[in-house]
Amino acid sequence: MWWDSWSDLARVVLVGTSAYAALVLLLRVSGKRTLAKLSAFDLVVTVALGSTLATILLSADVSWAEGVVALALLAGLQLAVSWATTWLPGGRSVVTARPSLVLRDGVPDTTAMRRQRLTLDEVRQAVRATGAGGFDQVAAVVLESDGTLSVVTRDQVGDGYALSGVPGWDAR
Template sequence: MWFDSWSDLVPVILVGASAYVLLVAVVRLAGKRSLSQLNAFDFVVTVALGSILASTLLNADIALAEGVTALALLLGLQYVLTTVSVRWPRVRDAITASPALLLADGEIQYETLRRQRLTESELRQAVRASGSGDLTQIKAVVLESDGTFSVITKSQYGDGSAMQDVPDAQHVR
């Protein structure tokens, strides 16, 4: 069925507009982290926010106040968990993936590729996307906790201090 009546659309429009404004306000209050590149934990929260918003918009049995409470609760829990994870590394390690060294001194780390379920082709694509065409000129490629690749050339490596939180970084000479 395409259309029942205008009276069915009015609550969706009113609740939708209200929920949208309140979602923007709650996300703004939650801070920049809720809008940053997503790690697995942030991705789950984002999907859940979308689900709550959709349910609030389309399910007449869910009041706007209930939907906003659910949104605020989820963002509040994310705020608390991220605040705790900043203070306690064990919590951070439990909710976020650590970076992974995929290439060290031009040599592909095949075991790490396998553990991360990546192919050589994907690694080479990341190197090409960085503007490099020669793996031997790459000092390191790191799969970051948000799923992005960091490609560091030999000329950019410097003292390597940015690599200290990357497991197996000792393989980079």
């Protein structure tokens, strides 16, 4: 079907514009954390927000008010989870993966890499991106909870405090 009516198009424009404005307002109110690098939970919320916005735009069965309440609910749940991960002991571990040490003192941990589905080529790429030419220059490579690889060279390790809490590093 190519065309229904002008009123359907007008509804999409009017409801879409106001729903979009409401979503932008909710994201601004909910803070930077909602738009930060995505954990698995953040990704789910982001996809749900997009799906909800699309439903508001395209389904005449969902009123603008219902849609905005759904968007507010998702933003509120995101705030609640971010609060819980900040203030409750162990709250972060429920929704966020712990970092994994995949290279220590120049030696790759193949067991950890296999467990994290990470290849040696990906670790090499991360090391090269820091400007290091070899693993012998690297104190640690950490697969962070957001999926990025952090490389700490031997020159940068200092007292190692930034690596505390990474399983496998504390055993030094």
